[in-house]
Structure formats: C-alpha cells, structure tokens
Amino acid sequence: MLLLYRLSGKLPDEKIIKVLRRDAFILIKKILFFILLLVLPLVLFYIVVTSIYPGILYGQISYPIFVLIVSFYYLFLWVFFFFSFIDYYLDVWIITNERIINIEQKGFFARIVSEQRLSRIQDVTSEVEGFFPTIFKYGNVYVQTAGAKERFFFHEISNPDQVRNIIIKLVEKSKAAHHT
Amino acid sequence: MTFPLYIFLIIYFVFLLGWLVFSFIAVYHMLKFGFLNFTTFFTVFVYIAISFLMLAISYKYLSQIDWQMNVTIFGDLFNLEFSF
Numbered sequence: 001m002l003l004l005y006r007l008s009g010k011l012p013d014e015k016i017i018k019v020l021r022r023d024a025f026i027l028i029k030k031i032l033f034f035i036l037l038l039v040l041p042l043v044l045f046y047i048v049v050t051s052i053y054p055g056i057l058y059g060q061i062s063y064p065i066f067v068l069i070v071s072f073y074y075l076f077l078w079v080f081f082f083f084s085f086i087d088y089y090l091d092v093w094i095i096t097n098e099r100i101i102n103i104e105q106k107g108f109f110a111r112i113v114s115e116q117r118l119s120r121i122q123d124v125t126s127e128v129e130g131f132f133p134t135i136f137k138y139g140n141v142y143v144q145t146a147g148a149k150e151r152f153f154f155h156e157i158s159n160p161d162q163v164r165n166i167i168i169k170l171v172e173k174s175k176a177a178h179h180t
Numbered sequence: 181m182t183f184p185l186y187i188f189l190i191i192y193f194v195f196l197l198g199w200l201v202f203s204f205i206a207v208y209h210m211l212k213f214g215f216l217n218f219t220t221f222f223t224v225f226v227y228i229a230i231s232f233l234m235l236a237i238s239y240k241y242l243s244q245i246d247w248q249m250n251v252t253i254f255g256d257l258f259n260l261e262f263s264f
Contacts, residue, residue, distance in 0.1 A: 064185060064245045068192045071238035076195075078234065079202045082227050086206060089223070090213050103213075108205055111213060 009115075011098045018166060020093040022156040023138030027088050034081045041073060083108075093154050095163075097170060100143065102152055116152055118174035120145045124167045126160035143167065186247040203231060 049056060056062045090105040101115045121143055128139035139160040143152035157163060207224055214220035 060249060061185070061251055064242075064247070065188060067238070067241045067245070068188055071234070071242070072192060072195055075199050075231070075234055075238075076202075078227075078230060079199060079206060082206050082223075083202075085223065086209055089219075090209065092215075105209070105213065108209075 011096075014096050014098045016094060016096050017170065018095040018163070020095070020154060020157045020163065022088060022091060023136060023158045025132065025136045025138060026156050027085070030081070030084050030088065034077070034084070037077055038074075041070075091155070093157070095167065095170065098174065100152060100167065102154075114152075116143065116145050118167075118171050119178050121167070121171045122146050124164045124171070126164040128160060141167070182250050182252045184247070185245075185249045185251050187251075189242070189247050203227075 053062075056066055087105055090103070090111075092101075092103045094101040094103070097118075099115050099117045100121075101113070104112045106112060123142075123144040125142040125144075126139060127142070128134055128137070133139045133156075138156050138158050141154035141157060141160045141163050143154070145152065154160070154163065207227065210220060210224050210227075
C-alpha cells in the first residue's frame with residue numbers, strides 16, 4: 001500500500017504540498033452512469049411484464065432464466081463500477097517541494113509511476129475547455145520539462161489555474177535554491 | 181431437443197467464476213496500490229459487503245427453483261419425417 005508519509009525515493013526535507021485526483025464531477029458522472037445502468041433494466045422489466053410478456057415470472061423455464069440473467073447482470077455491473085472507481089481513485093498526482101509524481105492506473109494490469117524534479121520544469125500550462133469543465137472549474141495542467149518530448153499531464157483536476165500557479169511558484173523556489 | 185434446466189445453472193456458475201476472478205483482481209488492486217487510509221478500506225468493505233448481499237439474494241431465489249426439470253426446445257423438429 002502507498003504511504004503518503006513514506007514516498008518512494010523520498011528526498012531529504014521533501015514535503016508534500018498537494019495530492020490531486022481528477023475532479024469530483026468525474027466521479028459523479030461515473031456514479032450517475034452506474035445508476036442509469038442500475039435503473040434501466042428495471043424500467044425495461046416493467047415494460048416487459050406489463051405489456052409484452054406478463055407470464056415471465058410464472059413460466060417454468062422463463063423464470064429461472066430470468067433470475068440467472070438478473071443475478072449475472074447486477075453482479076457484473078457492480079464489479080465494473082468498482083473497477084471504474086478504482087481507475088478514478090488510483091490515478092494520483094503528488095506535488096512536493098522537490099518534484100511532481102504521476103501515478104496512473106491503466107486498465108487492470110498496467111500501472112505507470114513517473115516523476116519529474118521541479119528544477120527541470122520549463123513550462124506549465126493550464127487548460128479549461130468545454131461546458132462542464134468551465135462550470136465546475138476543472139481541466140488539465142501540462143508540465144513541460146527540459147529535454148523531454150513527453151509532457152506531464154494532470155488530467156481533469158480541480159482548479160487547474162491554481163495548481164499551475166502552485167507549480168510555478170515551487171519551480172521558482174526550487175531553481176533559486178539550486179542556484180545559491 | 182430436451183436437456184436438463186441445470187445446464188443454465190452450470191453456465192451461470194462459469195460466469196460467476198469469472199466474476200470472482202474480476203472481484204479478486206479489483207480488491208487486490210485496491211489493497212496493493214491504494215493509499216493506506218480509511219477510504220481504501222471502507223470502499224473494499226462496501227464492495228465485499230454488497231457482493232455478499234447480492235450473492236445471498238441470488239442464492240435465495242435460485243434455491244427455490246427445481247433445476248432437475250427438463251427443457252424441451254424446437255419440439256420434434258429434429259425427428260420430423262418428410263414425405264415427397
């Protein structure tokens with residue numbers, strides 16, 4: 001398990017400034033989609049029982065098959081919702097006074113952990129694009145580092161402008177400390 | 181064609197095995213890579229508790245069914261005699 005106070009490769013005097021996840025709205029979207037998938041079969045079932053096939057609950061064959069399908073559907077819906085939550089919960093960005101750490105869960109068996117020292121950061125860009133991101137104040141932050149083609153990507157985080165400012169201030173402090 | 185109803189139950193158990201594997205992977209991920217905090221343990225607990233509840237409800241309904249019953253589909257379709 002991950003211990004925040006025992007980061008891997010922790011540097012001397014390193015302090016955690018911020019731990020970020022995707023905005024809560026992303027989780028709410030997942031929950032709403034789950035509720036829709038939870039309720040939709042009930043509505044369909046109601047339509048089938050009342051108008052198409054009223055005998056579904058009394059048939060010697062249809063009833064057992066119905067019970068099996070319902071059980072199968074809700075068990076798998078539940079496990080896939082849990083996976084969806086894990087995907088949200090395990091994607092974390094940690095900003096310390098020395099570096100930024102990106103921990104990303106990709107699918108079931110892929111996990112990417114990367115880090116970048118603040119002193120190597122050259123450019124930080126925040127982006128809020130779209131209707132919901134503007135309303136709920138979430139977006140992306142791109143961190144460009146020296147020499148690296150790939151950028152650090154904080155995906156759908158809350159208050160990206162504020163996070164960009166925090167990183168810029170920390171980078172300035174870090175560069176000043178390295179020059180003295 | 182006639183076959184016992186429990187064939188459906190066997191197919192269900194095969195899928196249930198797959199579901200168990202997925203559940204194990206999910207819980208393992210959470211406990212292995214999650215932060216050591218209340219949220220991690222609470223969500224795992226809620227997942228396991230609701231899973232048990234769903235399995236118990238499924239068992240309640242499935243145990244009331246006579247799985248030894250035979251199912252006939254297509255009637256005598258495969259024994260039809262044609263005369264020309």
